[in-house]
Amino acid sequence: xxxxxxxxxxxxxxxxxxxxxxxxxxxxxxxxxxxxxxxxxxxxxxxxxxxxxxxxxxxxxxxxxxxxxxxxxxxxxxxxxxxxxxxxxxxxxxxxxxxxxxxxxxxxxxxxxxxxxxxxxxxxxxxxxxxxxxxxxxxxxxxxxxxxxxxxxxxxxxxxxxxxxxxxxxxxxxxxxxxxxxxxxxxxxxxxxxxxxxxxxxxxxxxxxxxxxxxxxxxxxxxxxxxxxxxxxxxxxxxxxxxxxxxxxxxxxxxxxxxxxxxxxxxxxxxxxxxxxxxxxxxxxxxxxxxxxxxxxxxxxxxxxxxxxxxxxxxxxxxxxxxxxxxxxxxxxx
Numbered sequence: 001x002x003x004x005x006x007x008x009x010x011x012x013x014x015x016x017x018x019x020x021x022x023x024x025x026x027x028x029x030x031x032x033x034x035x036x037x038x039x040x041x042x043x044x045x046x047x048x049x050x051x052x053x054x055x056x057x058x059x060x061x062x063x064x065x066x067x068x069x070x071x072x073x074x075x076x077x078x079x080x081x082x083x084x085x086x087x088x089x090x091x092x093x094x095x096x097x098x099x100x101x102x103x104x105x106x107x108x109x110x111x112x113x114x115x116x117x118x119x120x121x122x123x124x125x126x127x128x129x130x131x132x133x134x135x136x137x138x139x140x141x142x143x144x145x146x147x148x149x150x151x152x153x154x155x156x157x158x159x160x161x162x163x164x165x166x167x168x169x170x171x172x173x174x175x176x177x178x179x180x181x182x183x184x185x186x187x188x189x190x191x192x193x194x195x196x197x198x199x200x201x202x203x204x205x206x207x208x209x210x211x212x213x214x215x216x217x218x219x220x221x222x223x224x225x226x227x228x229x230x231x232x233x234x235x236x237x238x239x240x241x242x243x244x245x246x247x248x249x250x251x252x253x254x255x256x257x258x259x260x261x262x263x264x265x266x267x268x269x270x271x272x273x274x275x276x277x278x279x280x281x282x283x284x285x286x287x288x289x290x291x292x293x294x295x296x297x298x299x300x301x302x303x304x305x306x307x308x309x310x311x312x313x314x315x316x317x318x319x320x321x322x323x324x325x326x327x328x329x330x331x332x333x334x
Contacts, residue, residue, distance in 0.1 A: 004040075007032070011040050013052065015063040019150060022060040076116060083108055084121040094139050117315040135201035138181050142176065144206050150175045154210035155187070160202045165177055167199070172213045176200070177228040179259040184228045189223055195219045229258040230274070237276030241283045241302050245271050247292040255290065274296075280305045 007030060014021065014029060027037045041051050041061060050064035074082065084104040107118055125228040148155050156170045169185035174195070178184075183200035220227040245252055249271040253263055276317050277283045280302045287294055 006045075007237075008040055008043060011037075012044060012049065012063075015061065020060055020062045026061060034257060038129045058152075058310065079108070079112060079116055079125075080182070082118055083112065083116070084123055094137055094142060120121050125204050131199055135182060137200045139201060139208070141200060144209070145173060145176050145200065148207070149175050152213050152215055154190070154213055155207040156210055157207040158204040160204070161200060166204070170210065171196070171198075172216065174216075174218050175224045176208060177231075179228070179257075181259060184232070186227060195227070197228055224260070226262070229262045232259050238278055239280055239283060239299065239301075240274070240276045241280075241299060242297040244285055244295040244297055245273055245290065245292055246294060247290075248270065252290065252292070261286075282311065 010030060011026065014026060023034055023037060027034050030037065030040075032040070041053065044051050047123070052062050053066045054060055054062075066236070067263040083105065086101045086108065109120070112120065145155070147153070153173070154170060155173055156168070158166055159164045159169050170190045171185075172190065173185060173187040175186050176183060177186060185198040185200055187196060187198065188194070218224065218227075220230070244266065246269065248269060249263065249265040252271055252273065256263060256273070260275065264272045264274075266272055273287070275283055275286060277286070283302055284305050296306065
């Protein structure tokens, strides 16, 4: 068993990582009895930490909000990660956090050991972000979305679609996905009785919280990144194609964006690409530019379009057929 002081720090760290812990889970993590856990919780309370307890079968502990943030217990890797994140926050697509990030960074680095401060300085000095202009979202909106996802709270907001049409939505939020360029909310739309993907920058103002809800099974087996990738890369377009690429998943994943296509591993030598576009010619161009062999699974119109390209290229590249400029020169010489 850890010494009491070390155990209290470990208990505080655990309470900060999750909103709610059962007593059995905490006792198991700390390798102590339930009685010792209750004494440790009382010690934290005497030190001013608002630890709330709930009794019963579903009982447990959670760290409540106080007048000020309690001291955070961070290990070396966590402190380094926070320092790097704060230092690069100004280059993100989240608006309104630059000044707060700088203030937080100054406070953190005042208490960092010199070895960690040197590592953080070296990393920040060598990281050169390639900033990409895109729609900015409010930190307050992101915070409210994340809190509603965590607490299973309904949200209401005004939303504008791609055509600028505004509608009032009430949703059960599932999660927030960042593609590196845009932020998306995945939620069950109560008015449409189905899951939907919402671009966060198209949400007007801060969403209004509502009643709590029982969580639903998430789409795509809980893989929200895959769901968003499918939603923004295929479902939003008139033409939806599926192509089997005769190339390893890793080789293609380096060359495509998850916000443009959905890529799935088939086996060690093949992967499946699903993409959407306004025309089959655009999809065909996408696939041909990859420069690998492939098999079209759908739609049939894509197969016909590729056959037409094959016939056209065959006429242009027919054996013995002189290029247009050479034919014109020969006619002039004659």
